[in-house]
Amino acid sequence: MNPVKIGVIGYGYWGPNLTRNFVELPKSELVAVADMKEERLQQVKRLYPQVQTVRDYRDLFAMGLDAVVVATPPATHYAIARDCLEHGLHVLVEKPLTIRAQDAEDLIEVAETNGLTLMVGNTFEYNAAVQALKQIIDAGELGEIYYINAVRTNLGLYQPNVNAMWDLAPHDLSILFYLLGKEPTSVSAMGGASVFKHIHDVVYMHLKFGDNLLAHIHVSWLDPNKVRRITVVGSKKMAVYDDVENLEKIKIFDKGVDAPPYTDSFGEFQCSYRYGNIVVPHIQFVEPLRVECDHFINCILTGEVPRSNGLVGLRIVKVLEAASQSLHNNGQPYPIQPPPARSWRIVSPRQGVSVVNHTSQTAPLS
Numbered sequence: 383m384n385p386v387k388i389g390v391i392g393y394g395y396w397g398p399n400l401t402r403n404f405v406e407l408p409k410s411e412l413v414a415v416a417d418m419k420e421e422r423l424q425q426v427k428r429l430y431p432q433v434q435t436v437r438d439y440r441d442l443f444a445m446g447l448d449a450v451v452v453a454t455p456p457a458t459h460y461a462i463a464r465d466c467l468e469h470g471l472h473v474l475v476e477k478p479l480t481i482r483a484q485d486a487e488d489l490i491e492v493a494e495t496n497g498l499t500l501m502v503g504n505t506f507e508y509n510a511a512v513q514a515l516k517q518i519i520d521a522g523e524l525g526e527i528y529y530i531n532a533v534r535t536n537l538g539l540y541q542p543n544v545n546a547m548w549d550l551a552p553h554d555l556s557i558l559f560y561l562l563g564k565e566p567t568s569v570s571a572m573g574g575a576s577v578f579k580h581i582h583d584v585v586y587m588h589l590k591f592g593d594n595l596l597a598h599i600h601v602s603w604l605d606p607n608k609v610r611r612i613t614v615v616g617s618k619k620m621a622v623y624d625d626v627e628n629l630e631k632i633k634i635f636d637k638g639v640d641a642p643p644y645t646d647s648f649g650e651f652q653c654s655y656r657y658g659n660i661v662v663p664h665i666q667f668v669e670p671l672r673v674e675c676d677h678f679i680n681c682i683l684t685g686e687v688p689r690s691n692g693l694v695g696l697r698i699v700k701v702l703e704a705a706s707q708s709l710h711n712n713g714q715p716y717p718i719q720p721p722p723a724r725s726w727r728i729v730s731p732r733q734g735v736s737v738v739n740h741t742s743q744t745a746p747l748s
């Protein structure tokens with residue numbers, strides 16, 4: 383089987399990680415890297431002399447590629463991804479898919495019309511610890527999920543054209559959607575713009591998922607500590623996923639509180655608190671980006687719908703759009719209309735056409 387020929391567009395902070403993976407994966411051949419900045423391309427030439435470099439990504443269209451990866455700033459994703467799809471290339475776009483929901487819808491449409499794979503780089507969906515946490519939740523080990531608290535803070539890295547929410551919250555939203563298998567019914571957001579008066583560098587998002595399930599996301603570029611932590615509190619147990627931890631990424635706490643039966647007086651009011659063992663499951667960790675890149679290649683080869691497909695990307699952009707409105711309206715809650723479930727017609731250039739009914743973002747990973 384011939385390797386899938388790939389071009390990477392954008393070789394800034396994140397592009398080099400994608401480039402390295404597509405160079406190393408046996409089923410892909412990294413043919414070229416495009417970046418507007420010559421000094422970034424010099425770096426590519428030093429590391430990978432066999433890879434072609436171009437300043438205008440449109441030069442990739444004459445190179446016989448199968449697919450591209452778009453790792454440019456979010457505001458540029460839509461125009462570049464659309465151009466590439468229209469030129470018959472499968473596209474992996476970094477998160478967030480676009481900065482407007484209607485652009486994300488359009489990309490899905492163009493990919494579908496041209497029978498091409500559209501995938502968004504929701505790296506955490508390919509993270510073994512997140513997958514383990516999902517298995518724990520799905521197995522009912524935590525009981526009914528009461529709430530989830532996600533914290534993603536650090537000092538920087540400030541981005542010029544997006545705020546901290548658009549930069550960081552796509553990760554937490556993709557994790558929440560993946561873990562819960564559903565999307566929120568409403569969102570509200572409050573935040574502060576401290577260093578640059580027009581860019582929010584700290585945001586608190588509050589999401590309702592129906593059935594009394596709540597989630598809270600705290601993102602910040604202005605914090606002394608690097609924190610990447612998700613706490614899931616259930617009726618039976620509680621779990622903490624700490625991505626900064628090297629070995630003990632997930633801890634399951636056998637802790638909980640049972641309300642007393644009805645009492646007439648405060649004196650009889652006694653909750654029963656449970657303090658049990660803390661279990662640390664073993665997780666076989668593989669670089670999540672490697673799994674993601676490999677999945678993209680497999681989807682191109684087989685016609686399988688990507689786990690983090692365009693619809694998943696669209697759902698996230700819809701929440702971010704509603705949260706942005708809330709952020710500028712004193713935290714007023716905004717409803718979220720889910721995109722309709724739909725059928726996908728994916729054409730694999732190698733294996734013909736396959737039609738996939740896709741109603742959930744938790745498609746199994748090949």
Ligand SMILES: NC(=O)c1ccc[n+]([C@@H]2O[C@H](COP(=O)([O-])OP(=O)(O)OC[C@H]3O[C@@H](n4cnc5c(N)ncnc54)[C@H](O)[C@@H]3O)[C@@H](O)[C@H]2O)c1
Pocket residue numbers: 391392393394395396397416417418419422437438439452453454455456458462476477478503504505549
């Ligand atoms: N999945 C993850 O964990 C993860 C982590 C970091 C960043 N990202 C995402 O990756 C994308 C890039 O982020 P970054 O931090 O690398 O940004 P960056 O600003 O460091 O790099 C972007 C690069 O794109 C180039 N570029 C811009 N417009 C271009 C164009 N039209 N043609 C060719 N090159 C162009 C720039 O010259 C720059 O080198 C963003 O969407 C970001 O959200 C994802």
